[in-house]
Amino acid sequence: MLRVELWVWNLWQSQSHNNTVRSWAWLSYENLSFAVLPGKFNRSVFDAPAKAEVSDERLAVLNEKLNSTDFVVYDEKFFDIVGPQAKVEHVQALAFRSHEAPCMVPGTNDLFFVEWGPSGNNTDGVHDWQYLLNTKTNELRKITTSPPTINVHGCVPFNGFIYVVTDGGPDETGYLAKIDPKTWKRTTLINHYYEEPFGGFNDLAIDPDSNFYLTDSRSGWGKGIVPFTPPQNPSTYFVNGTTMRPKLLQTTTGNANGVAISPDGRTLYLPDTGVSQYYPVKKNPYGARELWAYDFATASSGAKCPTLTNKRLLNNPITYFYDGIRVSNEGWIFCGAGHGVDIIDPETGLALGSIRVGGGKNVAVSLAFGFHEFWIVGQGGVWHVSGIKPALTTK
CATH class of the missing domain: 2.120.10.30 (TolB, C-terminal domain)
Structure with missing residues (x-):
């Protein structure tokens, strides 16, 4: 992965052998620039963090970039589940x-x-x-x-x-x-x-x-x-x-x-x-x-x-509310959470990361497991998520 250090958080892109580009963000409170935000800011509980109203122009630029990501990471454990070749594809665009x-x-x-x-x-x-x-x-x-x-x-x-x-x-x-x-x-x-x-x-x-x-x-x-x-x-x-x-x-x-x-x-x-x-x-x-x-x-x-x-x-939940939920073989909890699917640690309850469905334009409602992949349904259609490292279910 090519990582670019930015002012508030880390944003980077990964590229697969077929030149598919994926965008990632890592939000960490260990980074003081993220723990203490500048200016005024506010958002509804129904909006993802990237949709917050902010007064600082630099934060607004970063939020625009954040809203374009496929994956938002809150914890390093997320990388044990979602591999570097993971991708999100909108396979069926249906009525909203x-x-x-x-x-x-x-x-x-x-x-x-x-x-x-x-x-x-x-x-x-x-x-x-x-x-x-x-x-x-x-x-x-x-x-x-x-x-x-x-x-x-x-x-x-x-x-x-x-x-x-x-x-x-x-x-x-x-x-x-x-x-x-x-x-x-x-x-x-x-x-x-x-x-x-x-x-x-x-x-x-x-x-x-x-x-x-x-x-x-x-x-x-x-x-x-x-x-x-x-x-x-x-x-x-x-x-x-x-x-x-x-x-x-x-x-x-x-x-x-x-x-x-x-x-x-x-x-x-x-x-x-x-x-x-x-x-x-x-x-x-x-x-x-x-x-x-x-x-x-x-x-x-x-x-x-x-x-x-x-x-x-x-x-x-960080945003929206949890609708459909599924638990993987290893016990990770996957929840439809509006802007995407959140993965929850069953011991701490912390959200490890989010797999997003189109920059907040769609709504992830529920999901179904494959082996190293899963499908999301919601408002906007169907998405396929591949590149999951552990087996989610038995064959």
Whole structure:
């Protein structure tokens, strides 16, 4: 890498064998020029640092350069994860709507994802198709399950199938379903809590014992996707994979969003995104935008009916809020964070660095792991990130 020392932070470029140029920045409080900024400065919590309003012209120039970077480093550990040949490619430019529920279809090169909320000219937010992106050819097509599945919001591959959760819609409550990618047949697994409708599922995780962890939010109601007021506060449910019996595991007065489990099965990660108010739809900078960690009271997540203990604040994002989250084989936490994907140290909670999606013009919502690569979906389309050093998942 060719490094250029600048006044406030370090900016440099790396170039691969095919002449692809990548730009990096390293923000370190050990550098006094960064720890103590000149002039006046301010920014919204929804804006990346490079978008701050500043009075000093030199800082404004550096912010312009910072906003053009592909990678922002906050900690040297970032280089243990993202290698010098890493690159970010915008592989699909789609309508500036929120795209969600990415997951790799088992046994294929296809990335499954959806367009969430009001779609195209359809103002009620209801559609019964999903996207498939061939990650080798970049061919994009739409598919429909049998029976049709509407308003998918989260997706996880597991044991040859993909499992999805939905917000529900005008005629049905949110539900958990299994989809066979060979036939696209959909089997609904659960759609109520003792005849109480779910508010609208946002995301899910599955532990090695085939148990489910489902986050139930108010986002679908806020978007007008479901016609009824959710009966509960946003919550996380445990569903036993054998009996399918649900249990309320956690609740919040903020909002439920992503969910992930540590590789050793001992820790559950849940972002609270009360910052994104659901009705009326708006973003409140004083709302919750926190990443919480919980321990399972039993030895691991594989209990027949787990309980949570030792709730602790792991991280408050530098910018925006954490939406979709995934945990790698080595335990690193990857979070969709607006201007890009943040990588979080599970022990300290510190953000190690950010992988950006276009200078703040787009919004990273969620992601799906490949082996040494991953895909980001959000407002603006789909991005491919390659050059990740450790294996993110098993083949």
